[in-house]
Amino acid sequence: MNKKVILAGGTGFLGQSLAAFLSQRGYEVVILTRGMSTERDHVRYVHWDGATMDTWTEEIDGSHAVINLAGKSVNCIYTKKNRDEIMRSRLDSVNVLTDAILTCKHPPRVFVQAGSLAIFGDTQNLCDEDAPHGTGFSVDVCKRWEAAFFSKELPSTRKVLLRIGFALGRDGGALEPLVKLVRYNLGGTVGSGNQYISWLHIDDLNEIFRPANRFFSQSPPTLGHSCSGSAVFLCAPANCAWWRFGHPLAALPPLAAPGRTPAAAWPIPLFPVTMEGMKGGGHRALVQSNDPCRTAGRDGTAAPRGRRKEAGR
Template sequence: MKIAVAGGTGFIGSALVKALLSRGDEVWIISRTSASAPAQHSHLRSLNWAELETAPDLLEGVDAIVNLAGESINQRWTAAAKQRILLSRIEAAQKIGRIVAALNRKPEVVVNASGISIYGTSENHIFEENSPATVNDFLSSVVEQWEEAADRIAVPRLVKLRVSLVLAAKGGAFPKMAMPYRLFAGGKVGSGRQWISWIHIEDMIALIMFCLDNTNISGPINASTPNPVPNDAFGKAVAAAMGRPHWFPVPAFLMKVIFGELSTLLLDGQRVIPRQALQSGFQFQYPTIDKATQQLVGRQRHA
């Protein structure tokens, strides 16, 4: 396949590009500057947004576009940061829409990143793809507008990939979440009852490629493990994998002081199930937090 990846130099994007090249796909990385693209590969090309705005036909003949572009949410949510987070997502989807509209042969599928924040937070409810949107905070509002922009991309098949917490040994949130345990100071955060919906980076990449390859998949799909866990259980799994204690609780008020509004990501939970992925036959390599954390810290449990 010929696949364009917007945000292909980021945390998820770089892993996806590597996997696509490994299976023999031709890949176009779309980034803010072509110079930010990695070293050249015989099947790898790089383009920037400005080039594509001027000459969208540079992507003529691509079979699929994966849009992972967007400002990181892992920063203090000042008014300026909120504006960047929102606009970067909406504008990337709009640019993809304009590029697709200008192509003579449209790509068969666009996989556009989204987020599980669309469902709102709850300690009691279980959220699946058909659960209604609950817009009651900053992130849920961002995701709602993000998906509305993606819905206007005129392709035969649009997949809205609602991403949960992506766990990787390097990059993303996991190294920071594991750091207190390395220092023998790990424990539950806040009440510890809030649900964490997560996915291992290898399953994240495999799911994106599964969505590209399977024509029966469209609309929202939850990129999350079938087995979300409460924060306390998540921490215990990290502690067990690292051979460290799980004993030092972090009170909610301290998280709010340190992180401000961003603390909602750690204090408010969502129990999200990937019903569409499961019904479509996707197989998770790391379905449980114990298996995932053992792999991430480089240790294997012995029977």
């Protein structure tokens, strides 16, 4: 079996962690990057612009899986320019990867799209796949993102959409701005602190990607019906409120702050962090899905374990 995996936009926190994880387990990893083509740490980097077809499409042909992590980081102030780029970068990458797969003589078995649980907006209700979507810019991005992903049929390639919660781990991701806030003695609750967070550990996320590729690329489907068009939730089994979420983080040395004062809701947009959506509320993803075809874990069916406290160690 060809074990070549394409990571589109794999230069960020999730992509770098996944690339190392897959490479160490014998996969040939190719990262599509806006930077220069190069090779380091047994991973090849191939230039693309994330929007137009070019020679990078040759890497797709004959690969086992394409995992799309591309998109401008939401770790920014939501100016009009940044909002436009957040939206455009996601739609462009989905569309051009779909077109590239359609041109392949030997298309990949599976196309995995990294999405977001932010599609549920601000809610304290438990959310499964059929829960109503929220409102606001982040929700609009997620809805258009998912619509673009499922807009075209790929006859020989299974599509899997992963709605991912906050991925926590050392040296990046959602944890990094939280650590900075704590170090500046701003690590208290955001607003009321009652907003819910759905999260998972980066090690669990990496483990899930590998069996997800095998599980969802089998043909015919093993569960009696097609999983094409499914949305898989990736988060720990137990979500929690923001005020509880921050306690283990603030207690981890050397991050402990002398005092932690709740932050008012109004100044939060001034901080270019991923907490934009936490001003007014959060979401609660129900990991134990009613549809076993839509829940992925270590064996393809189980939800990941949670290790929030270990993330900062």
